[in-house]
Amino acid sequence: MKYILSALFIMNTALASDSFLDSVNRMKWKDMDVVWIEDDKFPKFTASIYFQDGAMSDSISGVTQTTFDQLAAGTTKENQRELSEFFDFYGASLRHSVTHEYSVFSVQALAKDIAPVMGKVCEIFKDAQFPANELNSHISRAKSGLKNLVTSHASLADRVFRQVSLSGTPYAIPTEGTLESFDKMNPELLKERLKRLNKTRKVLYLAGPSDVKDIRKVIEKNCDWTNEIKMVPVELTKPEPQSSIYLVEVPGANQAQIRVGRYLTNNEFQNKHEIFQFMSRFLGGGFTSKLVQELRVKRGLTYSAGAYASMQRDYGRAGIMTFSKNETAAEAISIIRNVLGQVSVGQFEDKEFAHQKSHQIGGYAFAFEETNALLGQIMLYDHQKRPLSQLVNFPQVIEKISKSELASANMEVFSWDRQTIVVVGDKSLVKSLSRIRPVRVIKYQDYL
Amino acid sequence: MKFLFSLLMTSLLINGCSSLKKEKTLADSINLDVEELKLDNGMTALIVNNPKLPIFSLYLFYKVGGKNEVPGITGASHFLEHMMFKGAKKFGKNTLDFIIEGSGGSTNAYTTNDQTVYYENLPSKELNLILDIEADRLENLSLDEDDFNKERAVVLEERKMRYENSPRGQLYQEMMANFFEGTPYGRSVIGNIPDLKSVTREQMHAYFKKFYAPNNMTLVLVGDVNTSEAKRLIKEKFGKIPASPTVAQEHASLTDDQFKVTFKESKVVKKKGESPSPIFMMAYPTYKVGHPKGYALDVLSSILGSGKSSSLINEYILVNRPAATSMYAAHQQLEKAGLFFIGGELVRGIKVDDFRKDLQKKLLGYCETEITEKNIQKVKNNYLVDLYSGLDTNAALAQFLGDRQLLFGDWRSYKKELEQYEKVSVADVKAMCLETFNKDSVFVSVWNQHK
Numbered sequence: 012m013k014y015i016l017s018a019l020f021i022m023n024t025a026l027a028s029d030s031f032l033d034s035v036n037r038m039k040w041k042d043m044d045v046v047w048i049e050d051d052k053f054p055k056f057t058a059s060i061y062f063q064d065g066a067m068s069d070s071i072s073g074v075t076q077t078t079f080d081q082l083a084a085g086t087t088k089e090n091q092r093e094l095s096e097f098f099d100f101y102g103a104s105l106r107h108s109v110t111h112e113y114s115v116f117s118v119q120a121l122a123k124d125i126a127p128v129m130g131k132v133c134e135i136f137k138d139a140q141f142p143a144n145e146l147n148s149h150i151s152r153a154k155s156g157l158k159n160l161v162t163s164h165a166s167l168a169d170r171v172f173r174q175v176s177l178s179g180t181p182y183a184i185p186t187e188g189t190l191e192s193f194d195k196m197n198p199e200l201l202k203e204r205l206k207r208l209n210k211t212r213k214v215l216y217l218a219g220p221s222d223v224k225d226i227r228k229v230i231e232k233n234c235d236w237t238n239e240i241k242m243v244p245v246e247l248t249k250p251e252p253q254s255s256i257y258l259v260e261v262p263g264a265n266q267a268q269i270r271v272g273r274y275l276t277n278n279e280f281q282n283k284h285e286i287f288q289f290m291s292r293f294l295g296g297g298f299t300s301k302l303v304q305e306l307r308v309k310r311g312l313t314y315s316a317g318a319y320a321s322m323q324r325d326y327g328r329a330g331i332m333t334f335s336k337n338e339t340a341a342e343a344i345s346i347i348r349n350v351l352g353q354v355s356v357g358q359f360e361d362k363e364f365a366h367q368k369s370h371q372i373g374g375y376a377f378a379f380e381e382t383n384a385l386l387g388q389i390m391l392y393d394h395q396k397r398p399l400s401q402l403v404n405f406p407q408v409i410e411k412i413s414k415s416e417l418a419s420a421n422m423e424v425f426s427w428d429r430q431t432i433v434v435v436g437d438k439s440l441v442k443s444l445s446r447i448r449p450v451r452v453i454k455y456q457d458y459l
Numbered sequence: 460m461k462f463l464f465s466l467l468m469t470s471l472l473i474n475g476c477s478s479l480k481k482e483k484t485l486a487d488s489i490n491l492d493v494e495e496l497k498l499d500n501g502m503t504a505l506i507v508n509n510p511k512l513p514i515f516s517l518y519l520f521y522k523v524g525g526k527n528e529v530p531g532i533t534g535a536s537h538f539l540e541h542m543m544f545k546g547a548k549k550f551g552k553n554t555l556d557f558i559i560e561g562s563g564g565s566t567n568a569y570t571t572n573d574q575t576v577y578y579e580n581l582p583s584k585e586l587n588l589i590l591d592i593e594a595d596r597l598e599n600l601s602l603d604e605d606d607f608n609k610e611r612a613v614v615l616e617e618r619k620m621r622y623e624n625s626p627r628g629q630l631y632q633e634m635m636a637n638f639f640e641g642t643p644y645g646r647s648v649i650g651n652i653p654d655l656k657s658v659t660r661e662q663m664h665a666y667f668k669k670f671y672a673p674n675n676m677t678l679v680l681v682g683d684v685n686t687s688e689a690k691r692l693i694k695e696k697f698g699k700i701p702a703s704p705t706v707a708q709e710h711a712s713l714t715d716d717q718f719k720v721t722f723k724e725s726k727v728v729k730k731k732g733e734s735p736s737p738i739f740m741m742a743y744p745t746y747k748v749g750h751p752k753g754y755a756l757d758v759l760s761s762i763l764g765s766g767k768s769s770s771l772i773n774e775y776i777l778v779n780r781p782a783a784t785s786m787y788a789a790h791q792q793l794e795k796a797g798l799f800f801i802g803g804e805l806v807r808g809i810k811v812d813d814f815r816k817d818l819q820k821k822l823l824g825y826c827e828t829e830i831t832e833k834n835i836q837k838v839k840n841n842y843l844v845d846l847y848s849g850l851d852t853n854a855a856l857a858q859f860l861g862d863r864q865l866l867f868g869d870w871r872s873y874k875k876e877l878e879q880y881e882k883v884s885v886a887d888v889k890a891m892c893l894e895t896f897n898k899d900s901v902f903v904s905v906w907n908q909h910k
Contacts, residue, residue: 053847083767091777095767100837102844121844144779152776152784155736155806159784162626162734263733266619297565298544298556308553311612314620334620366561373563373582376512381851 031379032403035389040227042238044214046389049221050382056125056219057383058132058226059117061390063242064211066111066186070204071195073188075114077149078204079107082116084145086138091145094135103128109186112242112323113394114208119383122219125226133233139205141198150193157190157459161261165334168268168435171259171458172330176431177274180247182326190459212238216390218382245325247276252428255451256344256444259435259458267340267436271347272330273429280322283420284397285408287320287329290420293367294318294354295331300367301350301359302331310346312339320424324395329424337436341443344434348427348447355422357414364414372406486877488843489850493860493870494686496693500702501674504693505860505870507681509853513583515682516853519593520861523670524573525648526713526795532658534650535666537570538614542663543577544568545606548599550592552606558592572644573794574865580854583683587692593678594696597671607660615656618649626734630802630905633730634740638798638901642718672703679861681853718795720744725899727815732905736784737805739904741818743895745790745797748866754879755887756790756799756895761838762829762888763822764788764801768837770829771801774821782809782817794866799895811904819900826892830885842880 038045066075083094083105098105103120120128160167170185177183188196213236217223230236250273280287295302295318302316316333335343353359379385392399401408432448434440435455444450496504528535544566546552559566564581579589622628632647639645650658678697680689746752763770764787767777771786786803801822805814849855860870 053850055844055847092768092773095773095777096837099766099768100833100840102837102841104844104848119844119848121840121847145777148777148779148781151806152781155784155804158807159734159736159804162738164624165620261733264624266616266624297560299560307613308609311609312616314613314617334616336616336619366557370560370563373561374565375563376514376582377565377580379512380514380853383851 032399041231047217050218051220054122056122056223057119059115059216059386061214062114062208062211065109065113067181072184072192074200074204076109076186077196078201081141081146081149082135082139085140085142086135087140097131101128110323111182122223125223126229129226129229130233136209137235141201143198146198154190154193161455164268164435167455168270168433172270172433174458175257175433176272210237210239212241216386218386247326249276250274250429253431256432256434256448258440258450258452259455260438260452261435264436266334266336267434267440268334269343270332270433271430273431275327275329277325280327286412286416286420289409289412290417291318291320292371305346305350306333306343312343337440340440341447344447351425355418357418368409371409375406486874486881496690498698502676502697503864504678506686506689508684508686509681510683513683515583515684516857517579517589518679518857518861519577520677520865521575522675522865523575524571525646526572526643528646531654532662533646533654535658536575537649539663539667540568540570540575541610541614542602543596546601547596549595552603555592570648572648586684590692590696598700600667602660602664604660626732626738626905629732630738630740630903633728634742634903637726637728638742641721644718669709672706673697673700674702675706677861677864679857681857715795726901728903729909730905731909733907734905735907736807737811737904737906740800740802741900741902743799743898743900745799747795747797748792752891753792755883755891758835758838758883759888759892760788760790762834770825781806782814815902822896826889830888830892832885
């Protein structure tokens with residue numbers, strides 16, 4: 012009976028999802044691809060411009076991020092203060108994110124203000140001057156922020172983990188920049204970067220009432236965007252086996268941040284997005300996941316634990332993150348190793364497996380609730396060149412996953428010898444961690 | 460009230476908002492269609508039907524938080540929040556998470572100085588189940604001894620993460636302890652370590668019995684639900700749970716006078732912490748939630764610290780020689796008292812005492828230079844965008860309604876709030892600026908160079 016109910020539920024959500032596919036309108040404005048989702052719940056709009064170019068093209072670390080950071084720092088006509096006044100007055104929020112493979116610039120404001128706001132966005136993309144005084148001030152703040160990263164042990168762990176676990180690949184370089192790279196930045200470098208971004212292939216993702224499409228004229232007339240440059244794929248080889256634990260020393264910390272994981276190649280991820288997502292949530296997605304149960308509920312070793320296995324287009328990352336007090340950090344790592352080992356050989360109960368399926372299938376509708384999140388999801392699928400039907404068919408694919416498929420996916424991704432382990436904490440942890448693997452103590456300052 | 464406003468940004472069931480050209484005032488920008496249910500035992504339920512997707516969010520607001528604790532059991536409200544997930548009579552030990560997540564849902568909770576809030580997001584077909592679970596744990600919480608001791612360790616780990624290993628957490632704790640010294644708001648919401656280690660199951664049970672009652676809570680349900688069926692189920696599950704005869708008295712025993720700040724002159728506190736650059740907070744006393752002067756103070760905080768064109772950002776960050784890497788201003792109104800915060804992170808080499816004196820002087824100067832018609836209009840425009848942007852999910856609307864019901868006693872108060880914001884004038888904001896920044900303040904900094 013339970014199976015029949017769940018199958019019925021899948022049918023219902025699939026029906027709803029068909030109407031979702033109909034609601035995603037794809038258009039061409041000159042040579043720019045446009046995706047519009049009608050959303051008339053409120054008189055506001057979101058315009059997210061996807062650039063098929065990210066930190067991989069950085070001539071020095073952080074230049075793409077800084078270019079976006081400083082885009083509204085001044086044009087030939089207006090200074091930073093005037094531009095800020097303009098956008099703030101309209102309540103327009105400008106956001107950007109830079110990954111290694113692509114960048115996104117997003118604007119959100121009232122729909123009635125779309126013409127002046129997007130007109131100004133076009134102006135800054137066309138005429139940003141990156142004034143030296145504003146850039147120097149920005150660099151000074153960015154460097155100070157980096158030096159202060161030690162105030163957040165979790166953020167520090169994430170930064171060091173990326174550099175260590177992706178070492179030897181072009182993805183190891185932090186998108187945000189480094190203390191060293193900031194010293195090399197200048198206005199000309201940023202202008203060059205912007206010039207390339209303006210010529211890079213881009214897609215406009217738009218959400219709002221139907222009137223927001225009127226913005227076409229403004230963009231075609233004012234933005235000077237072309238699609239000449241396209242991304243070149245990168246081939247990676249599978250990471251080598253690891254033999255150490257990297258201990259990032261933070262004197263006096265009474266809690267250790269733990270990161271375990273590795274990078275994934277495009278070949279490993281091919282046609283496995285759903286099973287890898289299922290696996291990572293089985294391990295560390297929610298209170299009932301294996302790691303949270305073993306680390307928190309059964310032993311009280313941590314407050315939280317999570318796992319992920321996600322992909323951009325040419326590379327992906329899989330990892331586990333948690334923390335524990337110094338006395339139990341090594342025990343927490345041992346438990347992670349045991350859980351990964353057990354799942355890899357299918358040592359988990361039928362009811363745990365069935366529970367995770369109903370969790371992911373039942374919660375599927377939430378992916379469609381928030382317009383901006385949905386826009387981001389569509390953008391990622393497009394970037395990965397995956398059809399949106401895969402998003403729609405997610406419940407059916409999950410339903411068909413077998414226990415042995417889960418075990419072999421876990422074996423493939425989380426085989427212990429290939430995992431990089433990074434611990435951020437006090438040096439006194441060396442003794443207990445050495446029982447797991449030889450420990451290399453590293454200075455966090457070397458990763459800033 | 461800014462704190463309220465940011466929570467206000469919730470979801471829909473909002474009528475007539477799609478005109479592109481028509482200018483709207485804040486007050487007529489949203490109209491919520493809410494069904495209200497009052498049970499005989501004093502419980503309030505609010506229901507909003509949103510059939511967009513086959514899902515709903517359920518929020519339960521209990522009027523109990525850090526301020527209701529007494530010395531010796533600090534952290535009890537938050538610890539109890541953790542224990543509420545450990546099982547009750549009908550659904551058994553450690554099954555609650557499995558039932559909720561097994562249905563495709565998610566659940567969590569949070570504790571503040573004034574309230575404890577539990578929430579679930581679930582597929583629509585699970586409404587009966589979740590109401591059963593919530594009623595069961597309200598009526599028959601287990602508080603199993605073994606779970607109690609394991610969860611104690613989890614809470615201590617959470618404390619380490621949020622405060623002991625986080626300079627920003629230390630800063631906030633230190634500010635609240637100093638600003639509200641001697642008042643219930645001065646106690647740590649997550650709890651002092653000795654109290655967390657010594658609190659017993661019996662003490663926790665007594666605390667639970669005192670505050671967890673239908674006449675001390677509000678239930679908010681938003682999503683694809685049949686309103687009449689939801690009302691029937693709520694009556695069926697919660698209607699039989701007896702009201703607490705003493706909880707009103709408990710709240711009455713906390714008078715506003717007990718929350719008045721006691722410092723007689725400005726305080727400067729320097730705390731050694733792991734931060735390589737000084738981080739700071741400066742706070743001035745204001746008014747409790749709902750006070751009419753709060754609206755102008757909210758506008759003032761936005762003028763000073765929201766957006767790149769705000770006064771503090773332009774004074775200290777976006778200049779050739781920045782003194783700070785981040786700055787913010789916020790007006791936080793709690794149920795019994797309020798405070799106006801300025802905070803940020805200084806650039807290395809900037810002397811903390813010099814900066815503090817400069818900031819205090821500049822703040823008074825802003826009362827004359829920064830409170831303009833244009834700046835106030837800018838803040839109102841931003842409120843409208845934030846309002847719409849934040850009203851995008853069932854969960855957000857549920858939280859928005861529940862906050863108002865709990866703190867103002869009426870979910871409809873959002874209309875009055877918006878009208879009040881609309882009316883705020885240059886004179887109002889100037890008056891509050893001068894009044895606030897002429898008061899004594901508490902300045903706390905955390906830095907690894909402090910002794």
